[in-house]
Amino acid sequence: MFDLVVRNANLPDGREGVDIAVQSGRIVAVESAIAGAAQTEIDATGRLVTPPFVDPHFHMDATLSLGLPRMNTSGTLLEGIALWGELRPTLTKDALIERALRYCDLAVSQGLLAVRSHIDTSDPRLVTAEALLEVRDMVAPYLTLQLVAFPQDGYYRAPDGVASLSRALDMGLDVVGGIPHFERTMADGTASVEALCRIAADRGLPVDIHCDETDDPMSRHVETLAAQTVRFGLHGRVVGSHLTSMHSMDNYYVSKLIPMMVEAGLHAVANPLINIMLQGRHDTYPKRRGMTRVPELLAAGINVGFGHDCVMDPWYSMGSADMLEVGHMAIHVAQMASITDKRKVFEILTYGNARVMGLEGYGIEAGCHADLVILQARDAVEALRLKANRLTVIRRGKVIAETPARLTALTLAGRPAQVDASGYAPSTK
Numbered sequence: 001m002f003d004l005v006v007r008n009a010n011l012p013d014g015r016e017g018v019d020i021a022v023q024s025g026r027i028v029a030v031e032s033a034i035a036g037a038a039q040t041e042i043d044a045t046g047r048l049v050t051p052p053f054v055d056p057h058f059h060m061d062a063t064l065s066l067g068l069p070r071m072n073t074s075g076t077l078l079e080g081i082a083l084w085g086e087l088r089p090t091l092t093k094d095a096l097i098e099r100a101l102r103y104c105d106l107a108v109s110q111g112l113l114a115v116r117s118h119i120d121t122s123d124p125r126l127v128t129a130e131a132l133l134e135v136r137d138m139v140a141p142y143l144t145l146q147l148v149a150f151p152q153d154g155y156y157r158a159p160d161g162v163a164s165l166s167r168a169l170d171m172g173l174d175v176v177g178g179i180p181h182f183e184r185t186m187a188d189g190t191a192s193v194e195a196l197c198r199i200a201a202d203r204g205l206p207v208d209i210h211c212d213e214t215d216d217p218m219s220r221h222v223e224t225l226a227a228q229t230v231r232f233g234l235h236g237r238v239v240g241s242h243l244t245s246m247h248s249m250d251n252y253y254v255s256k257l258i259p260m261m262v263e264a265g266l267h268a269v270a271n272p273l274i275n276i277m278l279q280g281r282h283d284t285y286p287k288r289r290g291m292t293r294v295p296e297l298l299a300a301g302i303n304v305g306f307g308h309d310c311v312m313d314p315w316y317s318m319g320s321a322d323m324l325e326v327g328h329m330a331i332h333v334a335q336m337a338s339i340t341d342k343r344k345v346f347e348i349l350t351y352g353n354a355r356v357m358g359l360e361g362y363g364i365e366a367g368c369h370a371d372l373v374i375l376q377a378r379d380a381v382e383a384l385r386l387k388a389n390r391l392t393v394i395r396r397g398k399v400i401a402e403t404p405a406r407l408t409a410l411t412l413a414g415r416p417a418q419v420d421a422s423g424y425a426p427s428t429k
C-alpha cells in the first residue's frame with residue numbers, strides 16, 4: 001500500500017502516461033501502470049506533472065512593501081535602493097514576518113516550493129535577518145528557504161557593512177552575498193568580491209553576488225568573480241546574479257569572459273521581469289533590453305537560472321510568485337521562441353534553478369522527495385504559453401494546495417458551452 005500514487009502523468013521530459021508512487025515522503029517508483037493500491041490516488045491524465053518551481057533569486061525582506069513609504073517614481077534601480085533606505089529604519093520584525101509568510105502562502109499556491117532570498121544586512125540592527133531566520137524555520141515543512149547575507153548599501157560603502165555581514169552569517173544565514181557595482185569605486189568592487197569569496201572559503205559557504213546589475217559595459221566584476229572562484233576552489237558554489245552589463249559588453253571581450261565563467265563553474269542567474277523593467281532607463285532609443293546573454297551562456301554549458309527577484313516592492317510593482325510568468329518574459333526578452341528553447345526555459349525554472357540552490361533530492365525519480373505540481377496543461381511548452389493553473393501542489397507526499405480547474409462557461413448560440421484554454425493546441429511534436 002503506497003501513501004500516494006499519481007496516475008497517468010505527462011512528465012517535463014516528454015514521457016506520457018506515467019504513474020508516480022510515493023511512500024514516506026519520497027518517490028519510490030516512476031513507471032507505467034504501477035500495480036497496488038494507495039491511500040490517495042490522483043488522476044493526472046493529460047496533465048503535466050513537474051517537480052516544483054524554484055526561485056533562485058528573491059528579496060523576501062522587501063516583498064509586498066509596495067508604497068511604503070512612497071512609490072518609485074523614476075522606476076530606476078538606484079531610486080529603488082534609495083527608497084528601500086527610507087523604509088528600512090521603520091521595519092519591524094513582526095511586519096517582516098507577516099509579509100514574508102503572506103508571500104510564502106502565495107508561492108505555495110503557485111507550486112513554488114524553494115526560494116533563495118537575499119536579506120539586506122546593511123542596517124546593523126539586523127532585524128531583517130532575525131525575522132527571516134524565524135520565517136525559514138516556520139515555512140520549512142512546506143517551502144525550502146535559503147537566505148543570502150546581502151550588503152545592499154555596499155560591503156565597503158555602508159558604514160557597518162563589513163561587520164554586519166559577518167554577524168548575519170554568524171546568526172545562521174546560508175550564503176555570502178555582495179554588490180560590487182554599487183561600491184564607491186571599481187577598485188572597491190573588486191576588493192569586495194575577493195573578500196566575500198575568502199569569507200565563503202573560510203566558512204564553507206556558497207556565494208551569490210548581485211554582479212554588474214548595470215548597463216555600463218565596463219562593469220566587469222564578473223571576471224573577478226570567476227577568477228576568485230578558481231583561486232579559492234569554489235567551483236560550482238558561486239552564482240553571478242543579474243550580469244546585465246554583459247548585455248552591453250563588447251563581443252570580443254565576452255568571447256574571453258564566457259570561457260572564464262565556464263572554467264570557474266559559475267552559475268548565471270537572470271531576472272527577466274526586473275531586468276526588462278529596470279535596465280536601459282538612461283537610454284533614449286534604441287533602448288537596451290538589459291538581460292544577460294542567456295542563449296550564449298547556455299550554449300557554453302553554463303548553468304543558467306531565472307529568478308523572480310521582486311514582487312510588489314521598491315523596485316517592481318507587479319508579480320504574483322508565478323515562475324511561469326518569469327519564464328514567459330524570458331522567452332520574449334531572449335527570443336527563445338523555438339520548441340527546444342521553450343522546453344529549456346521550463347527546465348531552467350525547475351531543474352536549472354534547483355542546481356543554483358544546490359537542492360538535494362530534487363526531481364521525479366525513485367529516491368527524490370515527493371514534491372510535485374500538477375498543472376492544467378499537457379506539457380511544458382503549453383504550461384509556459386498558458387502560465388498554467390496549478391491544480392495540485394504536493395510536498396513530501398502530501399497535498400498542500402489545490403486550485404479548481406479553470407473553465408469558462410459560454411452562452412454563445414451554436415458554440416460549445418465551455419472553454420478550457422488547455423484543451424487545444426496544435427501539435428508541436
Ligand SMILES: [Zn+2]
Binds near residue numbers: 057058118210
Ligand atoms: Zn536582487
